[in-house]
Amino acid sequence: MELAVETRALTRVFTSKRKLLRRRRASEDGSEGPVTALDGVDTEIRAGELFGLLGPNGAGKTTLIKILATLLLPTSGIAKVAGFDVTKDAFPIRTRINMVSGGETSGYGLLTTRENIWMFSQFYGVSSKVAKAKIDELLHTFGLWEKRNAKVRTLSSGQRQKMNMVRGFVTNPEILFLDEPTLGLDVNASRVIRDYVRNWVKTNKDKTVLLTTHYMMEADEMCDRLAIIDHGRILAVDTPENLKRRLKKDTTFRIEVDPLKDTTTLKGIPGVKNFSLTNDDGASVSKLTFILEDEAAVSDIVSEVVRQGSKIHYLQKSEPTLEDVFISIVGRALE
Amino acid sequence: MTTTVNPLSLNLRAAWGRAYVRIVGANREPSWIFFDGILPLLGIAAYVFIYEGFFRGITGPGVSEALNALVGFVVLGGVMIAFWMNVLWSMASQLYWEKEMGNLQLYMMAPMSRMALLGGMAIGGIFMTSVRALVTLLAGIYVFGVHFQLASPFLLIAVFFVTLIALYGMGMMFASLYLLWGREAYHMSSLLEEPIFLVSGFYFPIGAFQRPEIGTWGRAVAIGGSVIPATLGLDALRQLLFPGSTQQFQFLDVQTELMILVVLAVVFLILARRTLRYFEMLAKREGRLTSRHQ
Numbered sequence: 001m002e003l004a005v006e007t008r009a010l011t012r013v014f015t016s017k018r019k020l021l022r023r024r025r026a027s028e029d030g031s032e033g034p035v036t037a038l039d040g041v042d043t044e045i046r047a048g049e050l051f052g053l054l055g056p057n058g059a060g061k062t063t064l065i066k067i068l069a070t071l072l073l074p075t076s077g078i079a080k081v082a083g084f085d086v087t088k089d090a091f092p093i094r095t096r097i098n099m100v101s102g103g104e105t106s107g108y109g110l111l112t113t114r115e116n117i118w119m120f121s122q123f124y125g126v127s128s129k130v131a132k133a134k135i136d137e138l139l140h141t142f143g144l145w146e147k148r149n150a151k152v153r154t155l156s157s158g159q160r161q162k163m164n165m166v167r168g169f170v171t172n173p174e175i176l177f178l179d180e181p182t183l184g185l186d187v188n189a190s191r192v193i194r195d196y197v198r199n200w201v202k203t204n205k206d207k208t209v210l211l212t213t214h215y216m217m218e219a220d221e222m223c224d225r226l227a228i229i230d231h232g233r234i235l236a237v238d239t240p241e242n243l244k245r246r247l248k249k250d251t252t253f254r255i256e257v258d259p260l261k262d263t264t265t266l267k268g269i270p271g272v273k274n275f276s277l278t279n280d281d282g283a284s285v286s287k288l289t290f291i292l293e294d295e296a297a298v299s300d301i302v303s304e305v306v307r308q309g310s311k312i313h314y315l316q317k318s319e320p321t322l323e324d325v326f327i328s329i330v331g332r333a334l335e
Numbered sequence: 336m337t338t339t340v341n342p343l344s345l346n347l348r349a350a351w352g353r354a355y356v357r358i359v360g361a362n363r364e365p366s367w368i369f370f371d372g373i374l375p376l377l378g379i380a381a382y383v384f385i386y387e388g389f390f391r392g393i394t395g396p397g398v399s400e401a402l403n404a405l406v407g408f409v410v411l412g413g414v415m416i417a418f419w420m421n422v423l424w425s426m427a428s429q430l431y432w433e434k435e436m437g438n439l440q441l442y443m444m445a446p447m448s449r450m451a452l453l454g455g456m457a458i459g460g461i462f463m464t465s466v467r468a469l470v471t472l473l474a475g476i477y478v479f480g481v482h483f484q485l486a487s488p489f490l491l492i493a494v495f496f497v498t499l500i501a502l503y504g505m506g507m508m509f510a511s512l513y514l515l516w517g518r519e520a521y522h523m524s525s526l527l528e529e530p531i532f533l534v535s536g537f538y539f540p541i542g543a544f545q546r547p548e549i550g551t552w553g554r555a556v557a558i559g560g561s562v563i564p565a566t567l568g569l570d571a572l573r574q575l576l577f578p579g580s581t582q583q584f585q586f587l588d589v590q591t592e593l594m595i596l597v598v599l600a601v602v603f604l605i606l607a608r609r610t611l612r613y614f615e616m617l618a619k620r621e622g623r624l625t626s627r628h629q
Contacts, residue, residue: 014622066622069444073619094446095340106437110360122352123445123452125345 003080004175004208005045005068010077012038012063012232037063039232040077045210045225047174050201052223053212054326060232061212062101065177068210069099082174095124097175100168102183104161109153113144116152117167124171131170138166142192158189165193169200178211182218190218198222220322230330240322247320247328251292256285256314257305265304266290271297276333285313291320291328340446349447350455357425357459362466371417372470376478379413379471382538383479403482404580408573410475412537414468415569418502419531421464423524426506429456431513443618449611453510457503483576490589491575497596498568504603505564511610515617534560540584541570557586564599567592 015034038060045051053061066072067079070090079086081093107116114135121131139145142162147155155163161181168176178197182190198221201209213219219226220240227237236243250273260266263277271294278287290301298315305312327333361367386405390398433439442452475481485491513523534556535541541560544553560566571592574581587595 012622063622071440071444071619072622091446094444097444099441099444104437106441108356108360110363111356115355115360119352119355120441120445122348123442123447125340125348125446127348 002047003044004047004049004082005043005051005210006078006080007041007043007064008078010038010041010043010064010067010079011036011075012060012067012072013075037232038067038074041229041232041234043227043234043237045208047208048201048205050198050209050211050222050224052219052226053210053229054214054216054219054226054322055212055229056214056330056332059229061229062179063232064229065099065179065210065212069097069177070094096173097177098124098168098171098173099177099179100164100181102161102180102185103157104164106164106167107152107160109151111152112149113139113152113155113159113163114148117163117170120167121170126171134170134172135166138169141196142166158185161185162189162192165196169196174206175208175210178209180213181211182213182215194218194222216322216326226322228326228329235329236325243325244320244322247291247324249293250320250328251295251298252318252320252324253290253292253298253301254314254316254318255288255290255301255305255312257288257312258284258310259286260305260310261308263288266301269297269300269304270294272301274328274331276327276331278333289324289327289333291324342448345446346448346451349445349451350458353452353455354459354462357456357463361459361463367467368470371467373474375413375417375471376474378416379409379475380478382409382412400580403480404573404577406479407481407483407577408540409538410472410479410481411569411572411576412539413475414472415535415565415572416532416537417464417468417471418461418499419535419537419563419565420528421460422502422506422509423527425460426453426456426503427509427513427527428521428524430510434514443615449615450507450608453507453607453611456510457507460506461499461503484578485576486578487575490593491572494568494571494575494589494593494596497593497600498564498571501564501596501600501603502568504600504607507607508603508610511607511614514614515610531560531563531565535563535566536560536569537565540573540581540586541566542581542584542586545586561586561595562599564596564603567596567599571596 013034013036041060041064043064053064055061063072067074067086068081070081070086070093073087082096084093086093108119111119114132117135117138118128118131121135122128126134136145136148139148142165144159144162144166147159152160152163165181168178176197181197182193185193197209197211201207201224211219211223223240225237225239226243228235228243236246238246259279266272266275266288271292273291273293275288275290278289290298292298302312302315323333383406386402386409390402430439433442442449516523532538536543536557541557544557546553557566567587570586571589574585574589586592
């Protein structure tokens with residue numbers, strides 16, 4: 001089995017330049033100090049796989065991608081991309097990869113969409129003839145053909161992100177890193193991007209995509225395999241189906257109630273494996289999702305809610321989703 | 336892309352790709368003709384009027400030649416200012432702007448040499464500014480009626496290009512330093528404007544610093560200012576374009592100035608490469624230099 005990406009005990013700790021000052025501050029209020037962004041991460045991503053990294057903000061997703069993209073050195077451990085060590089063999093890795101991040105504002109406003117993508121292709125040594133033909137093909141695919149001669153500064157954020165995606169694909173990378181690529185995009189733009197990425201991996205068996213996202217639906221729909229990451233640690237790796245299957249023996253209940261005075265008592269109810277609480281801004285109800293090891297626990301939950309004087313508006317038993325898997329593993333919902 | 340990349344072809348393409356932004360993109364809006372070509376004439380005009388005021392009513396042999404030379408010095412200084420401003424605002428500050436735009440991370444991830452990137456910026460900057468400087472020069476010649484006495488065209492071309500290579504080499508070195516210092520590029524560039532206008536003699540011949548009444552510090556300022564390649568380059572260009580009127584203001588002879596400029600060009604390019612490597616290593620180690628808002 002050929003590996004596109006491999007990490008072993010990969011750790012990255014961020015320390016301030018002003019270590020002494022920070023240490024002093026840390027000792028005073030306990031709030032500062034080195035931040036461990038990755039904590040002994042072991043991963044194997046197979047060539048030809050669309051691999052997802054699912055985790056909340058600050059989980060370590062972008063740090064991992066930056067190390068793999070040779071933008072950042074690990075503090076310890078090993079990271080290999082296409083068989084090359086990121087600390088020693090940056091050049092051969094760079095010829096094989098590309099990266100697109102959500103909300104990117106890269107490029108030059110005075111250049112046209114076509115020129116901008118062409119410029120980036122030159123940094124990878126793609127001949128102008130090949131690049132221009134590929135750019136035209138991709139502009140059609142992403143629905144940007146009409147904007148090919150528009151100055152970049154006149155593009156909307158959705159059009160700009162599509163342009164960034166074309167930039168990522170125009171160099172025909174072996175491994176593509178997509179860091180929250182649909183962040184802030186509307187449904188249609190997101191769908192175009194998801195469909196293309198999915199199809200690209202499917203039709204090119206030697207191509208690999210590492211996708212970070214915190215959109216559950218996106219991860220579920222697109223990824224062959226998923227890693228759930230939190231606080232710099234990989235907590236679970238499997239296919240979306242297998243991850244959901246882990247919860248088959250558990251039961252998921254969704255309950256909407258008046259805001260509760262105390263939610264800590266819910267965790268202690270026998271049979272409750274985990275639960276998450278969401279309070280929508282301005283809403284007068286709290287949404288609770290329970291993962292129950294013992295379905296009978298639902299009566300104790302209802303009793304506790306009633307005991308606190310709260311009213312139940314909605315209660316439903318449901319099939320486990322990826323979000324439920326996340327709650328079960330991480331202990332909170334992905335916001 | 337293929338995984339067997341010819342480094343020479345890759346870096347030439349990369350340099351051309353980055354130069355394209357300035358060669359084609361920056362000339363796309365004709366407003367530059369007014370802002371970058373015509374407007375600098377106002378600064379030049381102020382000094383021309385002062386020199387003309389000194390010579391008003393004075394007649395005699397050599398007076399009109401001396402006035403022509405002084406006006407020509409100022410026009411050439413205005414042309415060199417265009418290059419210095421481009422070096423400050425579009426070379427030295429450029430990696431900082433690229434970081435803020437979100438481009439720097441993409442540049443650092445690409446397989447090209449970082450010197451190809453800076454080289455592309457420099458080539459584009461030289462072309463873009465040469466076009467602007469030429470407009471200023473022609474307008475200056477037309478408006479103020481300057482006459483040049485070109486003695487050694489090949490030496491003039493050599494001095495001009497070596498000066499630009501040294502000047503942009505310095506800008507390439509500053510590009511990494513600006514990021515390392517972590518200061519707002521705006522302030523750094525502002526700091527290097529007016530003082531350099533003075534010590535590089537943009538509006539007067541640098542040899543004037545050697546007048547006995549100024550004292551030894553005048554020569555010290557001229558020598559210190561010579562670290563900026565524009566100083567010696569401008570002095571040499573003035574000597575070559577006004578050979579009969581520069582003896583009393585001569586700082587060094589043209590050949591010596593050209594040799595020093597060659598040394599400066601080599602030193603700045605080597606330092607640019609080293610600082611860029613150091614910057615990249617630091618960026619990878621600290622993880623904050625290439626990312627926006629960090």
